[in-house]
Amino acid sequence: MIGAATVTPTYYLTLAAALFTIGAVGLLVRRNTLVMFMCIELMLNAANLTFVSFAKALDDISGQVIVFFTLVVAAAEVAVGLAIIVAIFRRRQDVTADDVNALEG
């Protein structure tokens, strides 16, 4: 019976791994800075999901606490990152990552 199937932590962890992989691959293959940014968010939230899953499975509250920290850091990162992207866009009318290579050695 399908309904009797229990949702074990493995499901959540698999989902988190899939999300993380999508985020990582997206970060590597996409050139639009905004999309790359969203990929990073995806990876962060995959990590959050993992924390929450383990917290539930191991009955340990500290995993959930860490998620709050991650959210705060992610919010700060978004604020800075978007500001940089806006600044680049104002300057170049474009946010393609591969065109921004002024720091080439």
Next chain:
Amino acid sequence: MTAEHLLDLAWVIPVIPAVGAVVLLLFGKRIGEPRAGWLATTLMALAFVASVILFFALRSLPADQRSHVSDGFTWIQAGGFRVDFRMLADPLSSTMILFVTGVGALIHLYAIGYMHGDPRFSRFFAYLNLFAASMLVLVLGSSFLVTFMGWEGVGLCSYLLVSFWFERNSAAVAGKKAFVTNRVGDFGFMIAMFLIFSKLGSLDYSVANAAAGQLSQSTVTAIALLLFLGAIGKSAQVPLHVWLPDAMEGPTPVSALIHAATMVTAGVFLVVRAHVFFDFSNHAGTVVAWVGAGTALFAATVAIVQNDIKRVLAYSTISQLGYMFLAAGVGAYSAAIFHMIMHAFFKALLFLGAGSVIHGMRDEQDMRRMGALRKFMPVTAITFIVGWLAIAGIIPFSGFWSKDSILAQAWIHGDYGLWAVGTVAAIATAFYMTRQVWLVFYGGERWNAPITPQPGAVAETPEPVHAAVSDDAPQPHESPWIMTLPLVILAVLATFGEVINLPFDTLKLDFLDRWLEPVLRGAPVIPEELGTEFILATIAVALAVAAIVLAHAWYRNGLDAEGHDPTVERLGGFAGVLENAYFLDVGLARFVSGPATAFARFLSEGIDRDTIDGAVNGIGTGFRRLGGGLRRVQTGLVRNYALAIFVGAVIMLAFISTRVTL
């Protein structure tokens, strides 16, 4: 104020001209001509007065206490090595400073006239004062190292003054040559000092001279010969004499002061100062005497065919210095000092006279273009003739007494060979000086005569630097009083200077011998044999007169009808050998400095540039290339960095998962 207090102030004497040098170097341009010259001359005269005071202070002491080390300071203190910067006032140094400052002051005065109009007038006097200060440090130093400091100081000033007219390439080259040649001798001096310090533990003259007797025979001979190597360089003895004739590129007062009267006698002074080492050594004295005698003869013969008025005197100086070493070698140190002082008088006189001639002839230096100058420059002519008689050894002029004192002592000492060589050199001396006097002051006027090449000559001597311009015919004139006054004073000294040391011991007329006796204690005493000396002196004077008569017969009318030099005509091919100074200069250049230069080039290019620098630069180049390669990693592309982080994270994860078992 007691005599000791005065002697404690000996350091003031070198400080006086040193102050002049500093003031003139800093403010010389503002002081200007001629005040800069007068300032320098006044300071030299002051130093002379101070020297006279020191002399009398020393004289007031009993003979065996006449050695006083003045106040000073510790110059170097390193472990057991300690050198005090102090002045030693004793009969030897007081004698030296008297004639250094005395003759120096006269030459300073002369130079005010000679250097008139030179754009670097004040600089010249600054150097002259600096030279005098260095020379006084050299002479007064209480240890080998202090003397060495003065020694290097006079070497530096010699370099600066020889190349004073450095716009002329030959002057710049000559200065360099003098400096480098002296380095060879200084090397010997330094090794000798190292040896003395390692064996005796002190460089002070008082300690070293007292302890020299404890050294082994080989050590003491090595020290003596190494010191003598230094003396050879400074005093221009064969084979390191090559720099002195070239040093005549300097202004004539420099030639007179540095390259005749004072600096070149420093080598003789060193031998006398360190005479204990030569006394204890069995063979060093013989080497010194024979190098001196050989040089005396060598240079006297070369002087016979020189055409440049100053080069004749330069070779003459080398020759006379040879006499001094001859005397020092046989242990007749006081005769060496006696001749040194007399030589300072008459050679300074001759050089200043030559300078006066050059001045009057508008920078003409070739004697073949002179002649009959006595009519135009009477004072110069008469004083020059006094100098000529003095150096030729004619009684009663000073050179007779000092030179014959040396030759007589060599004879009495039993060195008949040395006596013979010295006597032959004396004949040559009388001959070349007579030739010079007649070519310059007698005969016909040849001021604009073209110089005919000598058929016998192998190589033409180099043209004088300032060749006379034919449309600007020289009109010889007597020099101003400022130049002739020193000539007259020096002529008087060259005539009567011998009174300081007449050879009559029983009448107590040998003042210098007795004055120097405390310093020379331990030196072999050569007894006086008046009878022998009288015979030797008669022979010497007879030979000198014969040489003068011969030279007069040949040069009565100056050059011969075809404008050729009679001596060169008669000598034939040998004249070429003499003109080139037995090819020693060329030989040294080819066989010593040639290989040395090649070796130095190998060291500089093969070892230093290619090997050592190559290794250092190679390491640098390697890292630069590595960095250049690694630079490409920083692409500036964010995605590349992200990939690198990603790959790195995967690798770390893989690493941890293999190690950590959960």
